[in-house]
Structure formats: structure tokens, C-alpha cells
Amino acid sequence: MSLLAVEDLAIHFGGVKAVDGVSFEVEAGEVFAIIGPNGAGKSTIFNLISRLYEPTRGRIHFDGADITALKAHQIAPLGIARTFQNIELFDHSTVLDNLLMGRHIHRRTNFVQDILFLPKVRREEREHRRRVEEVIAFLELEHYRGKHIAGLPYGVRKVVEIGRALALGPKLILLDEPASGLSVEESQDVAFWIEDMRRDMGLTVLMVEHDMGLVTQVSDRVLAVANGRPLALGTAAEVQADPEVQAAYLGTGDAA
Amino acid sequence: MRVVFKTSYDPDIDLHDHAWKRWGIALLLAVMAALPFLVGDYYLAEATNTLIWALAGMGLMVLVGHTGQVSLGHAAFLAIGAYTDAALMNIGWPFLLSFPVAGLVAGVFGAIIAVPAVRMSGIYLAIATLAVFVIVEEMVILLAPITGGIGGIFAPTIEIAGIGFDRYAALDNFYWLCLVVVALVTWGYANLMRSPTGRSFLAVRDSEVSARALGINVTRTRALAFGLSSGVTGLAGALMGHYIGFFNYELFSIFISINLLLVVTIGGLGFIPGAFLGAILITGVPQLISILRDSANATLGIDLGGIPGLDTMVFSLILIGFIIYEPTGLYGRWLKLRVWWELFPLARRDMFRRQKTYLKTERMR
Numbered sequence: 321m322s323l324l325a326v327e328d329l330a331i332h333f334g335g336v337k338a339v340d341g342v343s344f345e346v347e348a349g350e351v352f353a354i355i356g357p358n359g360a361g362k363s364t365i366f367n368l369i370s371r372l373y374e375p376t377r378g379r380i381h382f383d384g385a386d387i388t389a390l391k392a393h394q395i396a397p398l399g400i401a402r403t404f405q406n407i408e409l410f411d412h413s414t415v416l417d418n419l420l421m422g423r424h425i426h427r428r429t430n431f432v433q434d435i436l437f438l439p440k441v442r443r444e445e446r447e448h449r450r451r452v453e454e455v456i457a458f459l460e461l462e463h464y465r466g467k468h469i470a471g472l473p474y475g476v477r478k479v480v481e482i483g484r485a486l487a488l489g490p491k492l493i494l495l496d497e498p499a500s501g502l503s504v505e506e507s508q509d510v511a512f513w514i515e516d517m518r519r520d521m522g523l524t525v526l527m528v529e530h531d532m533g534l535v536t537q538v539s540d541r542v543l544a545v546a547n548g549r550p551l552a553l554g555t556a557a558e559v560q561a562d563p564e565v566q567a568a569y570l571g572t573g574d575a576a
Numbered sequence: 577m578r579v580v581f582k583t584s585y586d587p588d589i590d591l592h593d594h595a596w597k598r599w600g601i602a603l604l605l606a607v608m609a610a611l612p613f614l615v616g617d618y619y620l621a622e623a624t625n626t627l628i629w630a631l632a633g634m635g636l637m638v639l640v641g642h643t644g645q646v647s648l649g650h651a652a653f654l655a656i657g658a659y660t661d662a663a664l665m666n667i668g669w670p671f672l673l674s675f676p677v678a679g680l681v682a683g684v685f686g687a688i689i690a691v692p693a694v695r696m697s698g699i700y701l702a703i704a705t706l707a708v709f710v711i712v713e714e715m716v717i718l719l720a721p722i723t724g725g726i727g728g729i730f731a732p733t734i735e736i737a738g739i740g741f742d743r744y745a746a747l748d749n750f751y752w753l754c755l756v757v758v759a760l761v762t763w764g765y766a767n768l769m770r771s772p773t774g775r776s777f778l779a780v781r782d783s784e785v786s787a788r789a790l791g792i793n794v795t796r797t798r799a800l801a802f803g804l805s806s807g808v809t810g811l812a813g814a815l816m817g818h819y820i821g822f823f824n825y826e827l828f829s830i831f832i833s834i835n836l837l838l839v840v841t842i843g844g845l846g847f848i849p850g851a852f853l854g855a856i857l858i859t860g861v862p863q864l865i866s867i868l869r870d871s872a873n874a875t876l877g878i879d880l881g882g883i884p885g886l887d888t889m890v891f892s893l894i895l896i897g898f899i900i901y902e903p904t905g906l907y908g909r910w911l912k913l914r915v916w917w918e919l920f921p922l923a924r925r926d927m928f929r930r931q932k933t934y935l936k937t938e939r940m941r
Contacts, residue, residue, distance in 0.1 A: 370788075370789050372785060372788065372789070391793075392788040392789065393787075393788045393791050393792055393793045393794065394791075395789070395791070396789060396790050396791030397791050401789075401790075402789050404785070404786065404789075408783040408785055408786035408789075409782075409783065409786070410778055410779055410781075410782035410783055410786070411782055411783075412778070412781075412782055412846065413775075413778055413782065416588070417775060417778070420772075420775055421775050421776070421778070421779045421787075421790060422790055423772075424772060424775070424776060424779070424790050424791050424792050425790070425791040427772040429771070429772065430773075431768070431773040431800060431804075434767060434768055434771035434772060434773040434774070435764040435765075435767055435768050435771075435773075436764070436767065437767035437770075437771065441767075441771055442586075442589060444772075445585070445589045445770075445771070446585050446586075446589065448772075449585040449588065449589070450585070453585075484786075484790070488790065488791075
């Protein structure tokens with residue numbers, strides 16, 4: 321039984337078929353990459369899985385349950401965390417607070433207990449903090465712990481966003497272009513982290529990425545999409561060798 | 577610069593990570609508690625008024641500063657608090673019961689209207705809250721048997737365990753009562769902001785889409801913020817009713833709503849001390865202007881009282897100045913001064929230059 325199964329997923333914005341009949345299955349413990357030219361519908365697939373968009377048709381199953389009818393905020397508690405292509409961090413908070421916000425689904429106190437700051441709240445906070453500190457150590461963010469997001473360089477923000485998703489303690493992590501805008505060294509770090517997430521944390525990774533070097537290095541299987549339709553599915557080498565994929569990226573030979 | 581050597585997570589969880597700051601708060605509280613012995617009745621009454629405004633400011637700060645929602649209707653919650661408290665005391669409830677109930681009624685009312693209202697944002701929400709304000713104003717007039725209608729209502733003297741807290745006969749006691757309420761609410765507010773609930777407010781304010789992706793129910797969080805906000809404002813309204821003594825619907829005009837917004841913006845959005853600084857400015861500046869005007873009249877023989885709208889103009893200039901030159905408010909200015917002082921002489925002008933936000937698109941809003 322696969323961890324995530326997407327069946328015939330489609331979303332149409334008016335006449336634009338952003339995603340049109342995409343199906344794939346992600347096995348537990350796998351690194352699965354979605355590639356495709358700009359506007360292919362990769363991020364839209366992510367937004368459909370996060371339930372930020374309402375699909376026109378198709379179903380999404382996670383861990384054996386149909387999640388197509390759930391609301392966006394009901395997705396994270398199932399164990400699906402994500403990052404955003406354009407970084408959606410809480411700019412006016414510190415790195416630490418951003419990571420702590422990732423622990424929201426694990427809160428066991430209500431607002432009245434919070435206002436009175438009962439001993440239980442402190443115990444919970446210590447536990448959240450301990451888990452967040454593990455993420456900080458993993459991503460080597462110690463230096464930035466108390467810094468506000470607004471003043472951080474782009475590369476660090478990307479890492480903090482991955483950290484926030486990890487702080488959630490997910491089973492499946494959706495990474496939307498984790499290496500875009502990063503230097504070669506930083507992309508290399510991301511590659512190692514993805515490896516470690518899979519190996520040490522037992523995470524399943526679904527990512528959208530343009531950097532073919534990174535995709536080849538870390539992913540088990542690759543799905544190529546173009547114009548909202550699936551083109552090819554297989555290992556990175558197989559997909560890259562696919563003539564349709566090459567045509568989608570470079571244009572067809574005959575047209576030129 | 578003070579360095580905190582941390583050996584556990586507790587300094588980060590505590591309200592103040594440094595004993596020095598704890599003593600500062602204790603000193604401030606001590607000075608505030610001793611104020612009746614230090615100043616005369618006129619200034620004590622002004623200080624009481626400032627405390628009440630700070631309380632209402634904190635109410636609005638939760639919503640505007642920490643959850644990122646605008647409200648032009650907070651005078652309505654002041655009114656609900658004031659009328660509930662006065663009406664309940666008029667039918668014989670003790671203050672210790674009627675006061676929290678007044679806050680609760682305002683809070684529940686706020687949470688109920690929030691359910692449809694929080695689906696809106698920005699200018700639409702502002703207009704919706706304005707509509708709520710108009711509705712409440714009309715309700716006050718229509719419910720004349722309870723509220724006294726246009727004639728007004730009398731807020732009875734507060735009495736707890738035989739001690740009177742009359743605003744005129746026992747101003748010291750009334751001041752202390754307000755101080756205790758404000759201190760408790762501030763403590764609760766600070767607790768809220770260091771706990772998961774407060775963080776969810778900030779999350780909703782800064783990025784709704786990632787808040788949802790983290791499992792935060794945005795609608796419920798906003799409704800909760802609205803409820804807490806209107807509840808605290810209701811408490812402030814109840815105290816304001818007692819402070820004024822006899823009031824009708826005109827006390828809670830739209831200008832009160834706007835002044836409250838000024839309190840939080842000039843004070844510093846998103847900072848609890850901002851509510852206090854803003855309240856000091858809003859209640860203090862008109863007094864300061866009238867004192868200056870009187871002294872100008874007395875010593876220089878210049879009669880500024882004859883110029884209509886002078887107060888309003890000075891006030892507006894201050895506001896415009898803040899919005900242009902110090903968008904982070906008085907508290908932001910204070911933070912900059914503190915950093916400058918702590919780093920002296922290494923602080924540089926560009927340290928606080930506002931940075932353009934990197935790569936932010938409007939796609940998902």
C-alpha cells in the first residue's frame with residue numbers, strides 16, 4: 321500500500337487546465353520528484369495535496385484514507401508537512417518561533433490554560449522546544465536561533481522553512497523547489513539533508529525541483545509533467561532519456 | 577550589552593530572560609502602586625484614564641497588532657462592556673461578578689460576529705466592524721429600559737467587601753482597582769504571546785497560507801482573537817463607565833474607535849508595551865496641549881484658545897509624523913534607542929533601515 325496515492329487529479333481554472341489527469345503513487349520511504357517546465361502544474365499539484373486548491377476531479381489518498389474532502393488545516397495533523405516555492409515564513413518572528421509554530425498540531429493546551437500559563441503549558445513548551453532543538457541541530461541553524469526572519473539571507477530562509485516542516489514531525493514532506501535560488505554548496509547541503517530525512521528519520525519525500533543534478537542525486541523515481549499532463553515516470557535517467565520529456569523542455573525538433 | 581548564559585530552555589520560556597528586567601517591571605509596578613501618594617487628584621484621575629485606555633488598547637492590540645485584523649468598531653465593545661456592567665450593577669449584582677460578566681458578554685458577542693466577519697480582511701473587515709458599531713449604537717438606543725436609551729445610564733459606585741471604589745469619593749481605590757485589572761490582563765496577554773495560542777495568532781497574521789499548511793484553523797484562530805480582543809475591550813468599557821459615572825451612547829462614538837486604533841499604531845503594532853505608550857500619548861497630548869495653551873495665555877498673553885481646531889491639528893500632525901517617520905511606533909523608537917545605547921558607540925544609522933521583502937509574490941493570497 322503506497323503512502324500517497326493521487327488518482328486522475330485535475331483542476332481547471334476557467335478554461336485553463338492547470339492539472340489535467342495526473343496519477344501517481346508515492347511509496348513509504350521513497351524520494352519522489354516531480355519535474356517539468358515552468359507552468360507545468362507542479363506547484364499546483366502540491367497545493368492540491370495540501371488542499372489549498374479544490375480539485376475539479378480526482379482523488380487523493382494518504383496512508384489509506386481519502387483526504388480529498390478534508391480542509392487545508394486538517395492535512396498537517398495527518399503527517400503531511402510542506403514548504404513553499406516562494407518561502408512563506410512568518411517574517412516578523414524569530415527562527416525559533418517559526419520552528420515552534422511548526423509544532424502547532426502537537427499542542428495539548430487550550431487558550432485558557434495558555435493565558436494562565438499553567439505548569440502544563442511550561443512542560444509542553446519544554447517538550448516543543450526540545451523537538452525544535454533537534455531540528456535546529458539537524459539543519460545547523462544554531463547560529464540563527466534568535467534572529468528575525470526579515471533580516472536573514474535567502475538561503476537560510478529556505479532552510480528555516482524546511483526546518484519548520486520537519487518540526488511538525490511529518491510522515492511525508494512536500495518540498496517545493498528546495499534548491500531554487502541556492503548556491504551549489506547550499507544545494508549540496510539540501511541533497512544531504514534529503515538523504516538523511518529518508519534514512520535517519522524514515523521520512524517520505526515528495527519534491528518539485530528544477531535542479532536536475534539534485535533530482536538525479538536523491539530521487540528514487542521521477543515524474544515529468546508538462547501542461548498539466550503526466551509525460552513520463554521512472555528513474556531520473558529514464559525520464560531524462562524520454563523523447564517526450566526532451567521535447568517538452570527543449571521544443572520538438574520538427575518545429576525548429 | 578547584557579548576555580544571558582542559558583543552561584536550560586526555561587529562560588526562553590520565562591516572561592523575562594534576565595533578572596534585571598524582572599526588577600525593572602517590579603520597580604515600575606511599585607511606582608505605579610505608589611502613585612496616589614506621589615501626585616494630586618487631577619493627575620491621578622488622568623493616570624486612571626490612561627490605564628483604562630491602555631487596557632482597551634491591549635484589547636485592540638491582540639486583534640490589530642498580533643492577528644493582523646483591523647477593527648473600526650471597537651467602541652461598540654467598550655459600550656457593551658460599560659452597559660452590561662452598569663445594567664447588572666443596577667439590578668443589584670456585585671461588581672466582582674458583573675465586571676467579568678461584562679467582559680464575557682463583550683467577548684462572546686465579538687466571537688459571534690467574528691464568525692462571518694473574519695472571512696473578510698483589510699478594508700472590508702474594517703467596514704464590517706464599522707457596521708457592527710452602528711448596530712450596537714442603535715441597539716443601545718432601542719434597549720432603553722436597560723440602557724437608559726438617549727437619556728443615559730448611571731454606573732453605580734463599586735463596593736467590594738465594604739470598601740468603596742467611587743471614582744470621586746475614593747479615587748485612590750479606584751485607581752488601584754484599575755491598576756490591578758490592567759496588571760492581570762497584561763500578565764495574561766504576555767502569557768498568551770509566549771504560548772501556542774499566541775504563536776498561532778502571529779502565524780495567521782504573517783502568512784495565512786502557511787498557517788493552514790501547519791494545521792492552524794485560520795477561521796477559528798481569528799474568531800478567538802476577535803473574542804479575546806472584544807472581551808478585554810469590554811472590561812475596559814466597564815471601567816470607563818465607572819470612570820465617567822454617568823454616560824449615554826454618545827460616549828462611545830466612532831472617534832473612540834479611531835483613537836483606539838491610534839493607540840495601537842502610534843504605540844507600536846505587535847508590542848504589548850506599545851498599547852501603554854500609545855495610551856499615554858492619546859490621553860496625555862490633549863492635556864499637554866491645553867496646559868501649554870493656558871500657560872501661553874497666562875505668561876505671553878497669546879490666546880490660542882480662540883483658534884478653533886488647534887488641538888485636533890496638533891494631534892493630527894503628530895499622527896502623520898509617526899506614520900511617515902516611525903511606522904513601528906513609539907515602542908519601535910524605544911527599541912532603536914535601546915540598541916543604540918547598548919552598542920554605543922558602535923550603532924550605525926543603517927542598522928534599522930527597512931529592507932525590501934525578498935521575493936514575495938501575491939500568488940497565494
